Amino acid sequence: MAGTSPSQQSWKQQQASEVLNRLTRLYPDATCSLTYESPVQLLVATILSAQCTDERVNKVTPALFARYPDVAALAGANLGELEQLIRSTGFYRNKAKNIRGACQMMMERFDGQVPQTMDALTQLPGVARKTANVVLAHGFGINAGVTVDTHVKRLSRRLGLTVEDNPVKVERELMPLLPKADWENWSIRLIYHGRAVCKARKPDCGGCVLADLCPAAAEMG
DNA sequence: ATCCCGAGGG
């Protein structure tokens, strides 16, 4: 909603800044934890990461990329074989169809390359803003938006920065709170912290460096 | 709002 007062917005900016400062000290070397060697491999790994841990994605991608290493190979993949290679990541029928379909579209419309704009990337099947933001930021160094996955949404809500549930609305609220150069730093470190401390089910507020400034910490413990 | 979907934890 557009009912945010200037003082509330100012508080959110300071909150976001302090959160990022502390998490940067805690996770100084945080990076994308998916294994890949090219933009298309990053795109495929990111599609596979939907509702699945990156650790599990990294278990299937070595064999997957050995068999289908690039856009052309993936565009011509046998669908059943592709499904079996990625089966353990879940949603494997949709993911296989989307991976092959995205690579076929890249062959036909994008010169066999992974496109480098939000508009083009989100035309690919199985690619919306979250996946596109990851590819743009880590594959090409382009800060197009804030990557909002399940962790970023959960922590941003707990920290009092948004009450939205829709990831696109969460992203729209987060973007003005941070300098563009910090957008991906924000997402990466919230993901790290969400995995290790601020877990969905049983958050470890007692061991959290953000507890004193987190509105949700008092209620949880 | 619902579906896709497997694996691991509690």
Add this chain to the structure above:
DNA sequence: CCCTCTGGAT
């Protein structure tokens, strides 16, 4: 059993 994991399309 239930919930969660770097979502997206219908």
